[in-house]
Amino acid sequence: MMEMKAKGNVFRFGDNIDTDVIIPARYLNVSSGEELAKYCMIDIDPEFVHKIHKNDIIVAGKNFGCGSSREHAPLCIKCAGISCIIAENFARIFYRNAINIGMPILECPEAAKEIQEGDSVSVDFSTGVITDENTGKTYQAQPFPPFMQELMQQGGLVEYTKKKLQKK
Numbered sequence: 001m002m003e004m005k006a007k008g009n010v011f012r013f014g015d016n017i018d019t020d021v022i023i024p025a026r027y028l029n030v031s032s033g034e035e036l037a038k039y040c041m042i043d044i045d046p047e048f049v050h051k052i053h054k055n056d057i058i059v060a061g062k063n064f065g066c067g068s069s070r071e072h073a074p075l076c077i078k079c080a081g082i083s084c085i086i087a088e089n090f091a092r093i094f095y096r097n098a099i100n101i102g103m104p105i106l107e108c109p110e111a112a113k114e115i116q117e118g119d120s121v122s123v124d125f126s127t128g129v130i131t132d133e134n135t136g137k138t139y140q141a142q143p144f145p146p147f148m149q150e151l152m153q154q155g156g157l158v159e160y161t162k163k164k165l166q167k168k
Contacts, residue, residue: 018067065094102156
């Protein structure tokens with residue numbers, strides 16, 4: 001299996017970032033992830049999608065993705081080009097939706113508290129090691145089990161299932 005890694009610059013958000021902040025309900029009539037991505041975080045930072053670059057990383061506080069159970073929230077983040085989200089913890093439905101669509105997320109309270117906006121961070125999903133390239137400090141998150149790494153490499157649950165069925 002291919003190694004799963006990410007490296008990018010950090011955009012920080014606080015606690016209780018809910019799905020209505022991630023993608024406001026007024027944009028939910030849009031169906032494509034690419035179209036949704038244009039409105040990612042628009043109410044909390046109208047310039048967010050113009051500031052981020054492919055592979056950048058979101059670091060957030062507690063309860064990221066709370067609120068309604070819409071899959072649009074992790075999808076718009078992924079399609080905006082964010083390579084992963086590191087938070088103290090995630091709302092359970094957001095966590096599951098993120099995994100289902102192949103959006104890598106890691107819970108690591110220490111990293112979430114210490115990593116600063118603009119820091120360059122690298123993540124090794126097979127070991128769970130998060131490295132702040134600016135400070136040299138490393139953090140240990142729970143690594144993804146191999147089957148979840150494979151699921152994310154395939155682009156999420158739907159693509160993973162399609163490939164499994166094709167093999168039969």
